[in-house]
Amino acid sequence: MSRLYRLLPAARRLRIANDTLQEASFARSSAARIAAPTSPHIRWQHAQAEATTSAAGADHAPQEQPDRSQKQIKYTSESYPNIQRDSRFKELNSDDVKFFKDLLGSESAVIDGVNQDALSDLEGFNADWMKKYRGKAKLVLKPDSTEQVSKILKYCNDNLLAINPQGGNTGLVGGSVPVFDEIILNLSRMNKIRSFDDVAGVFVADAGVILEAADNHLAEHGHIFPLDLGAKGSCQIGGNVATNAGGLRLLRYGSMHGNILGIEAVLPDGTIVDDLSKLRKNNTGYDLKQLFIGGEGTIGIITAISILCPRRSQAVNVAYFGLESYAKVQEAFKEAKHQLGEILSAFELMDHRSQALYNKATGARLPLEAEHPFYCLIETSGSNTDHDSEKLNAFLEHVMGEEIVSDGVVAENETQAQNLWQCREGISEASQHFGGVYKYDLSIPLPELYSLVDACRDRMNEAGLLSADDESKPVLDVLGYGHMGDSNLHLNVSVRRYDKEVEKALEPWVYEWVSKRSGSISAEHGLGLAKKEFIGYSRSETMVRLMKQIKQLYDPNGIMNPYKYI
Numbered sequence: 001m002s003r004l005y006r007l008l009p010a011a012r013r014l015r016i017a018n019d020t021l022q023e024a025s026f027a028r029s030s031a032a033r034i035a036a037p038t039s040p041h042i043r044w045q046h047a048q049a050e051a052t053t054s055a056a057g058a059d060h061a062p063q064e065q066p067d068r069s070q071k072q073i074k075y076t077s078e079s080y081p082n083i084q085r086d087s088r089f090k091e092l093n094s095d096d097v098k099f100f101k102d103l104l105g106s107e108s109a110v111i112d113g114v115n116q117d118a119l120s121d122l123e124g125f126n127a128d129w130m131k132k133y134r135g136k137a138k139l140v141l142k143p144d145s146t147e148q149v150s151k152i153l154k155y156c157n158d159n160l161l162a163i164n165p166q167g168g169n170t171g172l173v174g175g176s177v178p179v180f181d182e183i184i185l186n187l188s189r190m191n192k193i194r195s196f197d198d199v200a201g202v203f204v205a206d207a208g209v210i211l212e213a214a215d216n217h218l219a220e221h222g223h224i225f226p227l228d229l230g231a232k233g234s235c236q237i238g239g240n241v242a243t244n245a246g247g248l249r250l251l252r253y254g255s256m257h258g259n260i261l262g263i264e265a266v267l268p269d270g271t272i273v274d275d276l277s278k279l280r281k282n283n284t285g286y287d288l289k290q291l292f293i294g295g296e297g298t299i300g301i302i303t304a305i306s307i308l309c310p311r312r313s314q315a316v317n318v319a320y321f322g323l324e325s326y327a328k329v330q331e332a333f334k335e336a337k338h339q340l341g342e343i344l345s346a347f348e349l350m351d352h353r354s355q356a357l358y359n360k361a362t363g364a365r366l367p368l369e370a371e372h373p374f375y376c377l378i379e380t381s382g383s384n385t386d387h388d389s390e391k392l393n394a395f396l397e398h399v400m401g402e403e404i405v406s407d408g409v410v411a412e413n414e415t416q417a418q419n420l421w422q423c424r425e426g427i428s429e430a431s432q433h434f435g436g437v438y439k440y441d442l443s444i445p446l447p448e449l450y451s452l453v454d455a456c457r458d459r460m461n462e463a464g465l466l467s468a469d470d471e472s473k474p475v476l477d478v479l480g481y482g483h484m485g486d487s488n489l490h491l492n493v494s495v496r497r498y499d500k501e502v503e504k505a506l507e508p509w510v511y512e513w514v515s516k517r518s519g520s521i522s523a524e525h526g527l528g529l530a531k532k533e534f535i536g537y538s539r540s541e542t543m544v545r546l547m548k549q550i551k552q553l554y555d556p557n558g559i560m561n562p563y564k565y566i
């Protein structure tokens with residue numbers, strides 16, 4: 001990326017960098033954003049498992065996507081034989097399918113594997129993004145209205161047919177795909193934007209609207225969706241709410257629990273819960289919509305949301321640093337909060353291994369030539385370019401002068417900014433590129449956040465499971481990255497193949513490690529199937545009992561996303 005300005009690790013050279021940095025800020029106008037030729041975000045298509053990345057014309061953009069083996073994913077029921085199908089649930093027959101076809105009308109709204117062989121059409125809906133979980137659903141339903149969702153659920157509840165709600169199927173805990181033959185209720189046809197009030201900043205839309213489409217719409221009105229994540233080209237806003245997704249700018253905009261103003265949902269018995277409030281303040285009793293946020297489809301289907309959206313920032317800066325130790329990363333974070341204050345919109349951490357794997361998987365050159373044990377990506381967003389540049393320069397001068405940061409680059413235009421972001425966002429895809437990945441998404445107090453990665457690597461080595469070169473070893477590498485600003489570590493154990501020995505060495509060891517430090521075993525991805533058994537490491541018996549009571553109240557027949565969550 002030749003036009004990036006390089007920061008030099010000495011005060012004398014920093015002056016040069018500062019001169020250039022005056023020009024390094026760029027206005028990230030909504031027009032420029034919309035006009036971007038291609039999205040750098042990963043798109044996960046149902047039909048094809050291959051994710052694509054693109055950042056046209058930039059030399060740090062991913063250069064190639066080597067072929068990944070399209071090996072068959074094992075059925076979840078075979079990988080986890082201890083999970084048994086609930087015999088209370090009815091098996092689908094032609095009469096059931098006829099009911100749904102009559103209700104939904106359009107051919108494309110039903111994928112019918114009951115009356116015909118539709119295995120290949122169903123595959124993308126049955127398999128998850130990590131290629132770790134695979135269900136055996138024979139029916140996918142794609143309603144296009146809340147009324148249709150209501151009638152489907154009522155029928156399923158009356159007939160004890162289990163349901164798996166599904167958005168963009170980008171979830172990372174196995175919650176979005178069935179375990180057995182649950183009907184997949186996919187929200188992709190519920191994709192209308194209902195309204196946007198550009199005075200109050202309130203956006204109302206169907207649950208199946210793709211996150212990126214929602215954000216593009218808001219950009220046209222000078223606003224931003226208060227959530228951004230690497231799967232934005234595929235995930236749906238309903239799925240984001242159902243998982244209480246955190247993402248890259250939670251540090252700035254806060255969580256779904258704070259931003260969601262209203263929800264329209266359908267309960268298992270078909271009741272439509274019309275709580276699509278646009279009010280910022282509404283202290284009239286229990287805030288029941290919060291139960292759907294992070295509910296992972298276990299108590300009802302979210303059909304629409306209303307959400308508070310901030311103004312889109314005029315000036316956005318992105319910088320990428322190399323640092324020599326985790327202690328320096330913490331110092332840099334402290335300084336960023338202190339000196340950048342209200343304009344700091346992201347502070348992301350990547351270790352050397354995660355960047356090396358990204359480079360290996362994509363062929364993209366990394367922004368810094370020399371290797372550093374740690375990298376950080378910092379973003380500022382504000383309303384005044386000069387003011388932001390001044391603050392950023394003062395910050396850079398300090399962290400360089402004090403040798404907190406060893407080297408770094410600042411983007412000077414949007415393409416460069418996107419490419420720097422791609423070094424962070426592209427890790428997810430890279431982590432599973434060579435076979436699969438065991439993902440742990442953890443909240444850990446900052447001083448100890450990275451120690452888990454070292455401890456985990458030692459553990460994999462001691463068990464003789466890890467080798468960078470020896471193909472007979474299942475583990476390829478152990479990576480750490482994540483949302484430093486939210487004390488959220490992503491520990492990824494990248495594997496050549498899923499292997500029970502690796503799983504046994506990791507679980508419950510990782511959860512015990514986190515629990516001892518009063519962390520959380522799921523910071524933002526949820527519990528799904530992957531972490532269901534381990535909830536006790538983060539929640540007390542009393543809390544779990546209360547959750548079970550809520551589940552029982554909303555879904556007495558247990559048809560909503562069974563075998564998951566709780």
Ligand code: FAD
Nearest residue numbers: 167168169170171175176236238239242245246247297302
């Ligand atoms: P799905 O995967 O389809 O479903 C997720 C869960 O929600 C399932 O349990 C499903 O049953 C339920 N569900 C979906 N839609 C509804 C609905 N309308 N009503 C009720 N239940 C529903 N997560 C983060 O928090 N932060 C990140 O930075 C982040 N980055 C990611 C990057 C990549 C490349 C990928 C693949 C995933 C990432 N994720 C991240 C995971 C994240 O949970 C999802 O991307 C997203 O929030 C899920 O949305 P979805 O529409 O794909 O939902």
Ligand code: MLT
Nearest residue numbers: 230425427428439482490
């Ligand atoms: C991220 O922050 O990149 C996501 O949560 C996905 C992942 O953990 O890989």
Ligand code: ZN
Nearest residue numbers: 247483490524
């Ligand atoms: Zn994340």
